[in-house]
Amino acid sequence: MAGYREFHRRSIEDRDGFWAEQAKLIDWHKPFGKVLEYARPPFAKWFVGGETNLCHNALDRHLAARGEQKALVWISTEVNQEKSFTYREVHAEVQRVAAMMVSLGVKKGDRVIIYMPMVPEAFFAMLACARIGAVHSVVFGGFAAASLAARIDDARPSLMLTADGGSRMGKTVLYKPLVDESLRLAKNPPAKVLILRRGFDVNMRNVAGRDVDWQELAAQHAGARVACTWVESNEPSYILYTSGTTGQPKGVQRDVGGYAVALAASMKHIFCGDAGETMFTTSDIGWVVGHSYIVYAPLLAGMTTIMYEGVPVRPDAGIWWKIVQDHRANVMFSAPTAIRVLKKQDPAYLSKYDLSSLKHLFLAGEPLDEPTHQWIAEALKKPVVDHYWQTESGWPILSAMPGVEKTPLKYGSPSFAVYGYDLRLLRESDASEAGADEKAVVAIVPPLPPGCMSTVWGDDERFVKTYFSNFSKKMVYSTFDWGIRDQDGYYFILGRTDDVINVAGHRLGTREIEEAVSMHANIAECAVVGVADALKGQMPLAFAVAKDTSKLVSAEGRKHLEKEVMQTVDNQLGAIARPRAVHFVTLLPKTRSGKTLRRLIQALAEGRDPGDLTTIEDPGALEQIRNSLKEG
Numbered sequence: 001m002a003g004y005r006e007f008h009r010r011s012i013e014d015r016d017g018f019w020a021e022q023a024k025l026i027d028w029h030k031p032f033g034k035v036l037e038y039a040r041p042p043f044a045k046w047f048v049g050g051e052t053n054l055c056h057n058a059l060d061r062h063l064a065a066r067g068e069q070k071a072l073v074w075i076s077t078e079v080n081q082e083k084s085f086t087y088r089e090v091h092a093e094v095q096r097v098a099a100m101m102v103s104l105g106v107k108k109g110d111r112v113i114i115y116m117p118m119v120p121e122a123f124f125a126m127l128a129c130a131r132i133g134a135v136h137s138v139v140f141g142g143f144a145a146a147s148l149a150a151r152i153d154d155a156r157p158s159l160m161l162t163a164d165g166g167s168r169m170g171k172t173v174l175y176k177p178l179v180d181e182s183l184r185l186a187k188n189p190p191a192k193v194l195i196l197r198r199g200f201d202v203n204m205r206n207v208a209g210r211d212v213d214w215q216e217l218a219a220q221h222a223g224a225r226v227a228c229t230w231v232e233s234n235e236p237s238y239i240l241y242t243s244g245t246t247g248q249p250k251g252v253q254r255d256v257g258g259y260a261v262a263l264a265a266s267m268k269h270i271f272c273g274d275a276g277e278t279m280f281t282t283s284d285i286g287w288v289v290g291h292s293y294i295v296y297a298p299l300l301a302g303m304t305t306i307m308y309e310g311v312p313v314r315p316d317a318g319i320w321w322k323i324v325q326d327h328r329a330n331v332m333f334s335a336p337t338a339i340r341v342l343k344k345q346d347p348a349y350l351s352k353y354d355l356s357s358l359k360h361l362f363l364a365g366e367p368l369d370e371p372t373h374q375w376i377a378e379a380l381k382k383p384v385v386d387h388y389w390q391t392e393s394g395w396p397i398l399s400a401m402p403g404v405e406k407t408p409l410k411y412g413s414p415s416f417a418v419y420g421y422d423l424r425l426l427r428e429s430d431a432s433e434a435g436a437d438e439k440a441v442v443a444i445v446p447p448l449p450p451g452c453m454s455t456v457w458g459d460d461e462r463f464v465k466t467y468f469s470n471f472s473k474k475m476v477y478s479t480f481d482w483g484i485r486d487q488d489g490y491y492f493i494l495g496r497t498d499d500v501i502n503v504a505g506h507r508l509g510t511r512e513i514e515e516a517v518s519m520h521a522n523i524a525e526c527a528v529v530g531v532a533d534a535l536k537g538q539m540p541l542a543f544a545v546a547k548d549t550s551k552l553v554s555a556e557g558r559k560h561l562e563k564e565v566m567q568t569v570d571n572q573l574g575a576i577a578r579p580r581a582v583h584f585v586t587l588l589p590k591t592r593s594g595k596t597l598r599r600l601i602q603a604l605a606e607g608r609d610p611g612d613l614t615t616i617e618d619p620g621a622l623e624q625i626r627n628s629l630k631e632g
């Protein structure tokens with residue numbers, strides 16, 4: 001591991017030298033004066049004074065050498081369509097969308113909410129924002145109206161981009177009614193909404209003066225030329241909301257220069273994606289993986305990126321491998337849940353296709369269990385790289401780095417700290433460093449490397465308080481994950497230290513779900529915990545106290561209220577947050593000071609020993625939880 005060790009050492013001990021070298025991977029309109037400015041810890045400013053543009057680096061820079069190479073291959077098994085766009089074509093489409101946005105009044109620094117299905121226009125829109133210096137905030141299409149409204153109010157966008165609808169598993173999902181509802185709920189709705197018609201909603205009605213037809217406006221801007229707006233490296237490129245301990249999602253703010261450099265470097269050192277090759281990332285543009293590894297990083301590296309609208313098992317469980325074969329994909333990035341889903345299918349799907357182009361499969365977003373890791377590695381006969389990171393980091397924190405050195409992989413482990421991260425395992429009690437095989441909090445000594453979040457949008461104080469104030473003795477970044485390092489130096493991630501749960505790789509806050517459950521008129525209070533699930537990793541489970549219990553005496557009555565509560569969660573947050581079950585109790589286990597004992601509930605729900613029970617105010621609450629679980 002000498003090569004890796006030296007690379008990592010240099011990234012920490014000679015930060016400026018290391019990152020100045022990586023910064024050569026992108027174009028700078030104006031060179032930066034300082035590699036790192038760290039005058040106001042923990043706020044790190046990278047490549048200060050440098051001017052660049054993400055869209056220029058993703059597209060314009062490649063036109064001379066690879067204008068006719070495919071930049072984007074869009075495949076939809078939902079509408080059975082496939083479209084390819086060369087770098088030159090994407091460049092033209094992006095300029096057209098940029099011109100459309102400018103015509104609707106969008107200026108540098110303005111926020112644009114993108115609430116769209118996985119269509120090429122969404123991809124163009126992200127790059128168009130980057131081109132004109134607007135700040136995009138993509139909201140995952142599975143989020144409900146109330147969640148969308150909360151993000152609108154926080155970001156205060158001047159424009160929102162959406163579509164009439166999308167499709168999931170062959171079933172139409174209408175977007176427009178949900179958007180209308182979110183704009184009714186929002187206190188700061190955008191003045192304009194640009195709507196792409198896909199033909200899903202023939203009865204769609206536009207609101208006069210607010211709604212603009214995408215295709216009509218696009219027709220007026222055919223052949224538009226919009227120059228890149230050069231921005232200082234530390235200006236915001238985007239906001240992406242993510243869940244945490246509180247009910248209010250945080251707007252993770254990212255910069256421009258640091259992000260471009262970090263992504264370009266990760267393609268070289270971690271993902272081994274070369275110009276002219278093809279990358280297939282199965283995520284969604286609504287998540288950080290989609291931002292980094294469907295849109296920006298593959299293009300920064302001069303690759304062809306595949307954008308897929310559909311599920312892994314339709315038309316059959318061989319679809320992803322067929323895509324790899326047909327498009328000669330070299331790098332693939334997916335999530336453990338998807339692999340667990342495929343593991344339940346006929347293994348013949350894996351040998352049916354020619355996967356010889358594929359160099360690595362990268363998996364992230366949730367714990368990768370050993371059996372699944374081993375199964376997919378043996379079935380593919382390729383290195384399968386588990387790697388660990390967060391919305392906050394924007395790119396890997398722990399990973400093998402085959403571009404630096406080919407180190408042996410261990411099943412269930414995301415290997416080692418990535419260059420740039422001064423990673424530590426700290427004891428929760430006193431922030432001292434844990435020894436080998438000792439469970440502790442995964443922490444990063446600041447400054448965070450380039451590409452990581454700059455701050456919480458509009459709330460510097462929350463950034464410091466949330467991430468850097470967990471240890472009283474040291475100002476370190478807490479990942480809120482437990483981890484251990486074995487005798488050989490390999491890390492293993494053991495789950496979150498906070499109330500965040502991970503459902504099929506989707507990060508959700510149990511507090512958010514609790515707030516959603518409590519929106520039902522008959523719920524007095526509730527506790528939501530994440531319980532282990534063989535397929536999805538975790539699932540939310542709700543325990544609720546009803547105001548009026550008269551209808552809960554019969555099993556039928558309980559089922560009815562459970563269904564209503566689930567519907568309320570669907571409406572508030574979206575179906576991805578729907579609890580697996582809602583159990584009704586008359587009191588929740590609490591401490592004497594009134595804190596709900598979620599960990600205890602979680603232990604009982606997972607059939608584990610709840611441990612110390614002395615802090616419980618009323619042990620009867622425990623019995624109720626046990627009984628409700630028994631009743632199923």
Ligand code: PRX
Nearest residue numbers: 364365366367368387388389390391493507
């Ligand atoms: O708990 C960790 C888990 O997912 C969280 C971050 O989720 P998100 O912000 O959606 O970003 C995903 C980017 C890939 C982490 O705090 N997590 C992510 N990767 C892994 C993981 N847990 C275990 N192993 C991983 N490889």
